[in-house]
Amino acid sequence: MIEKDRKSRTMNAVTLTDATRCALGVLIDREERRLGSRDLAFDVVARTVGASSSWLEKFLGRHAEVKEPRITLFLNIRAAYENLCNRVEQEHRLEEARITALRDQLNAPIAGFVEMVASTSGKTSA
Numbered sequence: 001m002i003e004k005d006r007k008s009r010t011m012n013a014v015t016l017t018d019a020t021r022c023a024l025g026v027l028i029d030r031e032e033r034r035l036g037s038r039d040l041a042f043d044v045v046a047r048t049v050g051a052s053s054s055w056l057e058k059f060l061g062r063h064a065e066v067k068e069p070r071i072t073l074f075l076n077i078r079a080a081y082e083n084l085c086n087r088v089e090q091e092h093r094l095e096e097a098r099i100t101a102l103r104d105q106l107n108a109p110i111a112g113f114v115e116m117v118a119s120t121s122g123k124t125s126a
Contacts, residue, residue: 020074021060023081024049028056030084049076 024045031041042053049056051073058066069077 016074017068020069020077021062023077024056024060027077027080027084028060045080048080049073051076 027045028041031044032038035041042056046053046056
């Protein structure tokens, strides 16, 4: 029973570590696209989460000597990732609203025409 509990904790730690690496990778990729430099992206993300850029590089590179993130660092990474997700979702909602408004503008001039043609074709067929 103790062995099973230890194995479960180890698997959860591995999953958490992988998820943390994935979140950091997304944050760095996003900043790299925004800034055009991977080194600058590491610096920005490192400042954001409260770590050094060298620790981030080692952690993402899966170096054996790097320590797992402490809970405060993990929480900072999690918060930064959630903020990014919220910004992306907000941008998506704004883009959908812009597309809907543009579609309405493009359809407005012909809306009356379509109704007129539909009502005219109903009269001629009678």
